[in-house]
Amino acid sequence: MRIFLSRPHMSGHEEKQVAKAFASKFIAPVGPQLDGFEAAVAGYLSGSPGAELHCVAFTSGSAALHLALRIAGVGAGDEVWISSMTFAGGIFAVSYLGASPRFFDLDPLSWSIDTSRLADELAAAARQNRLPKAIVPTDLYGQSVDLDPIERLGADYGVPVIVDSAESLGASYRAGRKAGTGGDAAILSFNGNKIITTSGGGMLVTRHRAWAEQARFLATQARDPAPHYQHSSLGYNYRLSNICAAIGLGQMQVLKARVARRREIFTRYHAALARPGLCFMPEPEGQHSSRWLTTLTLDPAQTGVNREDIRLMLLAHQIETRPLWKPMHLQPLYAGAPYHGAGVDEALFAKGLCLPSGSDMSEAEQDEVIGRISDRLAQG
Structure with missing residues (x-):
């Protein structure tokens, strides 16, 4: 028998939630299981110190990062400073927006982005009037980045921080603060190999209600509030289905x-x-x-x-x-x-x-x- 690196692990709760979705006929695109999944993740993460959290579920973590960067104002010709050791999905969104990455090394004592090097480069960039449009540190292999200095740097220089927490749901930072609650926004992944899965999916977590509302709007084809289909903005088909969310809702019970x-x-x-x-x-x-x-x-x-x-x-x-x-x-x-x-x-x-x-x-x-x-x- 093959021994896999990390395969999906079902508990039985998932099947019950999917059955509920079928019974209610909320098959797609949204429904009570999707609402429940977002609420369950927000409730779990809000056990850590901080303001109220807003969670929006998407088809992938990459989709969540793409929208977070767009909402942060990243566009063509901008720079995004990002951990170099990351999965490709954690950087492709920068390229989708026509921006350019500037890569940063790790601290050997934590395997987290080197915050002292980041601080030095931000100071130099400020003097030269070339600050990045966003900073994206990556939580590696289930461990949070060093959030406190990164968030201070973002605040000091007015640069949004979007934490790639795709690999770290279930981890915690100092004083019990949970991974996935950092920066202006964090993104989670529920890919099949992650600690819990929706078969494929991701989530945006943010303290900014306006970010969450804009993310929901953009992820559902950016449809304007009208009885007909009207579009004033470029949107995406990024929303997680109610059936996939039902799997995630069951998985949250065993996280x-x-x-x-x-x-x-x-x-x-x-x-x-x-x-x-x-x-x-x-x-x-x-x-x-x-x-x-x-x-x-x-x-x-x-x-x-x-x-x-x-x-x-x-x-x-x-x-x-x-x-x-x-x-x-x-x-x-x-x-x-x-x-x-x-x-x-x-x-x-x-x-x-x-x-x-x-x-x-x-x-x-x-x-x-x-x-x-x-x-x-x-x-x-």
């Missing part, structure tokens, strides 16, 4: 359990595999990662093996793993884009591996992964 299980999986990996030259993603003091994916780095000089040795060996045994995200400044599509960093993200990509981490993973499956990695490390 805490899913986080707990992924953290258990990480703890077992860490206890069994940690050794000189093999390191796991750090968790800064005060933060609580969801450990969406367990990620590690291998130093061949100390372990005698490299990332690809382990990945290919596991693949031969039907065990799915994946390298860390390839930094976007190394991608052919963005060759020549400005990059500020010391190559921390490049080193992580060269040495990093994501291990199977799904919440439905059995201990026997995890033991197999651990055993095969341990045997390969013993061979050197």
Whole structure:
């Protein structure tokens, strides 16, 4: 049997919610399950300090980011400053709007955007009158970025902050503040491999009611309030369906359990595999990662093996793993884009591996992964 990196994990609650949607005949495009899903996420996230939150569900996290950037005023010729180590969906929206990315490295102690480098570059940009139109830091592998300094920088320079929290639902920042509540807006993903899923989907989370209202308008083809179809703005067909939202509503009932299980999986990996030259993603003091994916780095000089040795060996045994995200400044599509960093993200990509981490993973499956990695490390 193949061991997957992170597959959808259903609980039974989802099927009940979908049945309710069928019984009510709210199949598409909206309905009570969609309203309930947005309310459930807002209620979960609002358990953290801060103002009231507004949630709008879309067909993908990429769609949510696209609309957030547009609402923030990003357009052709603008710059967006963004983490270089991210999934392509976290940067394509910048290009959709005709804007240009400026990429930033990570802090090696947190694997979060380097806030000191960001501060230096903002100060220089302010002096030169070339501030970005938005800042998009990325929560990686289930862990929040360092929100406090990033939000202060955004406020100090008047630059909107949109946090890409696609990978971090269920994590928390300092004082119990939940990931997904940062900046002027945050975006979530409910893709099939995420900690909870709607089969495919995403969400915009914002404290600005006007942003949420504009997002709903743009996501439903920007139809003007008229009895006929009238359009004064360019819109999109981005709204999440009521059926997909029903799946998400069921998944929200087990989110805490899913986080707990992924953290258990990480703890077992860490206890069994940690050794000189093999390191796991750090968790800064005060933060609580969801450990969406367990990620590690291998130093061949100390372990005698490299990332690809382990990945290919596991693949031969039907065990799915994946390298860390390839930094976007190394991608052919963005060759020549400005990059500020010391190559921390490049080193992580060269040495990093994501291990199977799904919440439905059995201990026997995890033991197999651990055993095969341990045997390969013993061979050197």
